[in-house]
Amino acid sequence: MQKFKNLNVVLLLMLILILFLTGCEINPEESFQYNNEDLIVHFVDIGQGDSIFIQFPNGETSLIDAGPKVSSDIIVNYLKEMKVEKIDYIIATHPHEDHIGGLPEVIKNFEIGKIYMPDKTANTTIFKRLLSEIKSKDLKVNIPSAGEFIIDNNDLKYQVLAPNGDKYDNTNDYSIVSKITFKDNSFLFTGDAEKISEKEMVEKGYDLTANVLKVGHHGSSTSTTEEFLRKVGPAYGVISLAKDNKYGHPHKETIELLNKNGIKVLRTDELGNIIIKSNGKDIEVLDRNNLGNSIQEKNDEKVEENYIGNKNTKIYHSPDCNSLPKEENQMKFKSKEEAESKGYKLHEKCIK
Structure with missing residues (x-):
């Protein structure tokens, strides 16, 4: 009888140990519970x-757009996993379905503070449903003016920079562009704002500088002019898009321009969810599985093959040159200096 008691005790202890170990397992969702000092x-x-x-860092939250209707569950579940109960500020950048499609479900599932939308309507089912959900919660739509602050504290500012007009031929140019400044760091969110809106922001003399740029219109060549990009001067350019999308996003011209300006490109179609943390001084890029600098490492890998040499001609080229040698004749270099130290000369038509 005593043996059975001892066995039961052992089994009970083993069960407690299993529950303890299971309970202490790191949940990747919980690993992103932040403190009130970070953005x-x-x-x-x-x-x-x-x-x-x-x-x-003040404990408030904001949601800029919510993707297409088919992704409603993705954004709602993401927020629930983050233990979100209230969204203080929602910005619907413009009334296109791929930006507002998920908002009705978000509004239905969470407590909402303020909602910001441009002065532009759409005769679509999803837009009407969005207005219906807003009305059902007795909320109102705020139409912001360019230059208006959503948050205006000493170390934290959330400002609207566009639209700067009220009559555009293209709905994308009605996009609400916003900027967050937290101490020494800043983020610029452009929606689908195109060249006209970018030009207006430059001409208005806004401080567009940002460490992180949400690249306009999913990397389309209709956005991200060189002048605008120079004014922003970001270290990172984030592009939100689907793999093999029917629009051909991101367009080659945009990627080439970002690369030319030394901007690290982070794409959701390649990396999934992208999370960037700021303590007001330093920017840290994370990913959903809490792999720390893995995104940084992936970008470093891309940079390592900056130049491609031809073993036969001893000429080196940029990776996008139209005169690249066959793969078996290629020699890859990390820099011009490395190529030239090996006796290679530059190809003047693709490298200046």
Whole structure:
């Protein structure tokens, strides 16, 4: 009888140990519970569209767009996993389905503070449903003016920079462009704003500088002019899009321009959810599985093959040159200096 008692005790202890170990397992969702000293920006992978969730260092939150309707569950579940109960500020950048499609479900499932939308309507089912959900919660739509502050504290500012007009031929140019500044760091969110809107922001003389740029219109060549990019001067360019999308996003011209300016490109179609943390001084890029600098490492890998040499001619080229040698004749270099130290000369038509 005593043996059975001892066995039961052992089994009980083993069960307690298993429960303890299970309970102490690190949950990747919980690993992103932040403290009130950090700004954390989540570029959520919702396919072909935009959705950006922001945790401010003052404890408030914001959601910029919510992707297409088919991704409603993705953004709602993402927020629930983050233990979100209230979204203080929602920005619907413009009334295209790939930006507002998930908002009705978000509004239905969470407590909402303020909602910001441009002065532009759409005769679509999803837009009407969005207005219906807003009305059902007795909320009102705020139409912001360019230059208006959503948050205006000493170390934390959330400002609207566009639209700067009220009559555009293209709905994309009605996009609400916003900027978050937290001490020495800043993020610029452009929605689908195109060249006209970018030009207006430059001409208005706004401070567009930002460490992180949400690249406009999913990397389309209709956005991200060189002049605008020079004014922003970001270290990172984040592009939200679906793999093999029918629009051909991101366009080659945009990627080439970002690369030319030394901007690290982070894409949701390649990396999934992208999370960037700021302590007001330093920017740290994370990913959804809490792999720390893995995204940084992936970008470093891309940079390592900056130049391609021809073993036969001893000429080196940029990777996008039209005169690259066959693969078996290629020699790859990390820099011009490395190529020239090996006796290679530059190809003047592709490298200046």
